[in-house]
Amino acid sequence: MFIREMKYDNDEIVLIYSDFNDMNKFDAGKIVRIFEKEVLLAHYLPNGNYDGFKVIAIENIVKIEMNSLYSNKIKLLAQYHNTKHETINRFEKNGFLTLLRYAKEFGKVVSVEMMDSGRNDIIGFVNRFDEKNCLFDQVDDYGNVDGQAIIDVSDISYLACDGDDENTIQIMNKLKKQEGKN
Numbered sequence: 001m002f003i004r005e006m007k008y009d010n011d012e013i014v015l016i017y018s019d020f021n022d023m024n025k026f027d028a029g030k031i032v033r034i035f036e037k038e039v040l041l042a043h044y045l046p047n048g049n050y051d052g053f054k055v056i057a058i059e060n061i062v063k064i065e066m067n068s069l070y071s072n073k074i075k076l077l078a079q080y081h082n083t084k085h086e087t088i089n090r091f092e093k094n095g096f097l098t099l100l101r102y103a104k105e106f107g108k109v110v111s112v113e114m115m116d117s118g119r120n121d122i123i124g125f126v127n128r129f130d131e132k133n134c135l136f137d138q139v140d141d142y143g144n145v146d147g148q149a150i151i152d153v154s155d156i157s158y159l160a161c162d163g164d165d166e167n168t169i170q171i172m173n174k175l176k177k178q179e180g181k182n
Helices: 069-081 095-106 164-179
Strands: 013-017 027-034 038-044 050-057 063-066 109-114 122-129 133-139 145-152 156-161
Touching (some): 013 069, 038 095, 050 095, 050 164, 095 122, 109 133, 109 164, 133 164
Antiparallel strands (some): 013 063, 027 038, 050 156, 109 122
């Protein structure tokens, strides 16, 4: 796709559509980095607040919008809320490895879609990983520890970290630990 050659402003909000079957669904954010096969996006909620980071496979991207009414709305709301994303300074050879490292280093919950399934196949903490495999400590929606999963990194088609959903699960997990239930 043309995105590899795209000139972009790191302060511009873009809308990335990656589900051809649902063109009402998109991710809004600032492009942090374009890798050979992925895009790392600093994601925003519809109200302009922080929603972590997402990695989207370029092969799944069907449309990108810039300077639309909606993207400008998100930009204005983000400015109003003074929404800031942490800076990711350490980049790996691809977007998925970069965000896995970030999640591991800062103890963040991730949501993983595998092989374009259209759902979160794994939710949890990154235990360890290398260029080929990743071991996750899984957590359910209520913050309960739910075993481990190991996957081939090349099977990841979408990865979210530190977003609103992941933060809710992370807080629930922390509360369970404080209660001694995990």
